[in-house]
Amino acid sequence: MARVVVTNRIPASGLELLREQHEVIAWEQEQPPSREQVLAAVAGADAIVTLLTDRVDGELLDAAGDQLLVVANVAVGYDNLDVAACESRGVVATNTPGVLTDTTADTAFGLMLMATRRFGEAEREVRSGEPWRWGMFYLLGTSLQGKTLGIIGPGLIGIATARRARAFGMEIVYSGRSPMDPAAEAELSATRLATEELLARADVVSVHCPLVPQGRPDSTYHLIDAAALAAMKPTAYLVNTSRGPVVDEASLAAALRDGTIAGAGLDVYEDEPTIHPDLFDLENVVLLPHLGSATHETRSAMADLAARNALAVLSGQEALSPVTR
Ligand code: DGY
Numbered sequence: 001m002a003r004v005v006v007t008n009r010i011p012a013s014g015l016e017l018l019r020e021q022h023e024v025i026a027w028e029q030e031q032p033p034s035r036e037q038v039l040a041a042v043a044g045a046d047a048i049v050t051l052l053t054d055r056v057d058g059e060l061l062d063a064a065g066d067q068l069l070v071v072a073n074v075a076v077g078y079d080n081l082d083v084a085a086c087e088s089r090g091v092v093a094t095n096t097p098g099v100l101t102d103t104t105a106d107t108a109f110g111l112m113l114m115a116t117r118r119f120g121e122a123e124r125e126v127r128s129g130e131p132w133r134w135g136m137f138y139l140l141g142t143s144l145q146g147k148t149l150g151i152i153g154p155g156l157i158g159i160a161t162a163r164r165a166r167a168f169g170m171e172i173v174y175s176g177r178s179p180m181d182p183a184a185e186a187e188l189s190a191t192r193l194a195t196e197e198l199l200a201r202a203d204v205v206s207v208h209c210p211l212v213p214q215g216r217p218d219s220t221y222h223l224i225d226a227a228a229l230a231a232m233k234p235t236a237y238l239v240n241t242s243r244g245p246v247v248d249e250a251s252l253a254a255a256l257r258d259g260t261i262a263g264a265g266l267d268v269y270e271d272e273p274t275i276h277p278d279l280f281d282l283e284n285v286v287l288l289p290h291l292g293s294a295t296h297e298t299r300s301a302m303a304d305l306a307a308r309n310a311l312a313v314l315s316g317q318e319a320l321s322p323v324t325r
Helices: 012-019 035-041 058-064 083-088 101-117 119-127 156-167 182-187 195-201 226-231 249-258 296-314
Strands: 003-006 023-026 047-050 070-073 092-094 148-152 171-175 204-207 237-240 263-266 285-287
Touching (some): 012 023, 047 296, 148 156, 148 195, 156 171, 156 182, 171 195, 226 249
Parallel strands (some): 003 023, 148 171
């Protein structure tokens, strides 16, 4: 029997899968653990199940010990994992792709509708108790029909977001390190562009690339910076459901304030849970608290996949969804 440490609360189905075969030490308190509590808990673990809020680095891996075989992250994004540190210790790192695709695409599309149709602003107005009445020019937004969606990062979630946009009558352009899956590209009549061209053409830019840290040739840190925002149309919107640091939040706040772009919908932030203070003063930005995958069904599916990844490695098999650098 191996020792599996689950650093935070996860859905019961994932815990049950692990408990059928192994000793499981799981964090059960409502409040998340401190870093010190995580470091203490992982000592002696053969497998660790982590969340995106856990920083899995050399310190944590060393605190676990040499017997550690696998770190199973309950998230598709794995910028919180130091994959090189895992590899150098012979620890398999895994993520949860596929099971949160539609839920996250729903979030991106929801943000797109909220931002372009000013639903957040309108809801705030109704709740304010101030009198309102129907008016020909009252709270007018922008139609998506006939507009162009620019997907940055044409992976599973980018494709699923583009599918939703097609159903709303949008044209699809995309940019990314690799071309879109050819079947999806044909189905969506999507056109690949250089990112600069996409920024200039799109009416809505939706970010779906992973966060690749600074210093790497393929870094996506601040991919959307002041220059990228200036390249967008003044009527365009930005949506980010990937990772906060892909967008330079201070530059975004300035661009929203001075009309460089029309609006934005954000689910992720540079320094979560802190949000750039200037964004709170702006009506033309929708702010969600990192809810991309937050449905009962999807969070259970994520926990189950993470558990199955840990179980596979503990039984000497290949992980279902290993990550590499
Ligand atoms: C992920 O899995 O990376 C998402 O951000 C979780 O919502």
